[in-house]
Amino acid sequence: MKRRKILKSLSTLPFLGSLSMQSAAAAPLKKKRDVIEELGIRSFINAAGTLTYMSGCIMDEEVVETIENTSRHFCMIDEVQDKVGEKIAKLVHSEAAMVSCGAFSAMTLGLAGILTGLDIKKVEQLPHLEGTGMKSEVICQKSHNERYNHAFLNTGCRVIEVETVEDVRKAVSEKTALLHFLNIEASHGQIKHEEWVALGKELKIATSIDIAADVPPVSNLWKFNDMGFDLVFISGGKAMRGPQSAGILMGRKDIIAAARLNAPPRGFTIARGHKVNKEEILGMYVALDKFISGDxxxxxxxxxxxxxxxxxxxxxxxxxxxxxxxxxxxxxxxxxxxxxxxxxxxxxxxxxxxxxxxxxxxxxxxxxxxxxxxxxxxxxxxxxxxxxxxxxxxxxxxxxxxxxxxxxxxxxxxxxxxxxxxxxxx
Known part of the structure; x- marks a missing residue:
């Protein structure tokens, strides 16, 4: 092409670009589909709090963007959990961490990890504990034994109630898998956080704490890891404004590794139904990171x-x-x-x-x-x-x-x- 023709072609580009912009401006914006309105679902102003039956929270805008952006990519779920778990563990001062489908799921998975270790055969046998050599009891204070402890029953274990330190010592046996503490009931039990952790270490039994909705304060995210609890369970769809169907299991590296073996994407476990997709795992990480760094x-x-x-x-x-x-x-x-x-x-x-x-x-x-x-x-x-x-x-x-x-x-x-x-x- 001659130089004159090339220059002539280039001279028309601004004009063509202008036409394109005019055309775009003239085109009506496509209205986004409002499925809530379409189906006649009631939406409301939430002056009650982060209640699950009210759909928890409104996700942070950056979390929504993360979910939308990552939905366009294929990723290996285990790799996503690996990378996100490493980041979360550093943020919350724990040896390891994983994203679960809520705090309830974290409780089931954490206990399953204690019961099975890395033994695939045991993973496949849960919740059938008889004749397996697996432990079968969780001990908690009577005031701490509320309905969410059903998460432990899903593994086949039963919950033993105690009230005093002496009760704990009497209740502990070769069947004891876990000493569990409910943070919101801390003032109602005779045994406090530090003493519970100390008992676990003395008796060589893992300790856990449910802090499902207990942030703020933000320091609770690492307070109980620093205190020495072996497992900490928390919801993600409350104050952190992450996905409502996500939570975090954090704690000892060996238990988290075993919990992962009991979790999706493996399909032969009691927690197969506890799926968390890549978007939620990554969205939960962004929510946690942003919450910790917030004002x-x-x-x-x-x-x-x-x-x-x-x-x-x-x-x-x-x-x-x-x-x-x-x-x-x-x-x-x-x-x-x-x-x-x-x-x-x-x-x-x-x-x-x-x-x-x-x-x-x-x-x-x-x-x-x-x-x-x-x-x-x-x-x-x-x-x-x-x-x-x-x-x-x-x-x-x-x-x-x-x-x-x-x-x-x-x-x-x-x-x-x-x-x-x-x-x-x-």
Whole structure:
């Protein structure tokens, strides 16, 4: 091609580019499919907290991007777990770590790892323990034996309850596989964290702790590894804002290696159904990394400001009493209790919750001392008599840590509207 023709061709490129840009600008943007709206599923403002039945949390934007980006690639699951496990272990001060499908899964996998070691034959035999030479009992304090310990029963083990150090010594036998501790119940048991770990070391039995929802504070991510627990279980879809179906198992290297043998992608194990895909494993790592490096003081001040905004909107209504507390254990975040004199405000806690739930926009809050799922028809999680008593209590509880920016104003406005309306004469 002659030089003149080449130059002429090049001279048209800006024009063609302009046409292309104009064409793109003129083309209507494709509307993204809203499946929630399409199926008529209720979405809501979450003023209750990181409850599983409420879908946990809204994932961090960077986590969502990670899941989307990694979904376009094939990876070997074991390699993903290897690489991510190494990174997580360093972040949480443990010898090793892996991503599980929630804290419950981490509990099953951790115990399975203790029972089987690296013996493939034993892995294949779980949960059938008789005649295998495997241990079959988990010891925990009576107040720590709550429904999530069913994760241990999945391995074929049974749970032995104790109350004192002497009880532990008497209960320990050649069948004992694990001494388990529930962090949220630490104040209710006679044996505290350090003493539990010391007992495990003395008796040469592995110790574990369930801290499923117990961040913040962020230091809890490594506190119990540093303390000497052999296994730590935590959820990923709560304060860390990772995938709701992910969790982390961390602890001793030999146990984590054995737990991995009991986990997918292997298909001959009790935990085959505990699949975590590459997107969730990588998303969980990003969530943890971002959570640890976050500005937690700023975040806390934001929660306090949101709670103060809601409290200030309702506290001067006749008959209303407000109180802000920070739980000592569990979800350690500012929590607002709004209660009232039922001779002035003609409303029960359940009625206010229903008005918020079925209003527009829909808002979920807790009331009394329990999350709302305990009050749903057919729930057997709580004594029915207690449920009926709590339904009549004139209070609700509100948290701010799952609120999106600006939602505290909506929550404050709606609660004020309903309480004011119920307190009007006649």
């Amino acid at each position: 937690h003081d700023k975040e806390w001040k934001g929660w306090e400001a949101s709670i103060a905004h809601i409290e200030n909107a309702v506290k001067n209504i006749d008959g209303i009493t407000t109180k802000v507390i920070v739980p000592e254990l569990g979800n350690i975040t500012p929590t607002l209790t709004i209660s009232w004199d039922d001779s002035i405000v003609k409303l029960t806690g359940k009625e206010l919750r229903d008005k918020l739930r079925y209003g527009n926009p829909s808002i979920e809050a807790s009331f009394a001392g329990l999350p709302l799922y305990h009050y749903q028809a057919g729930s057997d999680s709580v004594d029915p008599a207690l449920v009926e008593t709590l339904k009549g209590e004139n209070l609700i509880r509100v948290t701010a840590w799952m609120l999106q920016p600006g939602e505290e104003k909506i929550v404050a406005k709606r609660i004020k509207e309903e309480l004011s309306s119920a307190s009007k004469p006649g």
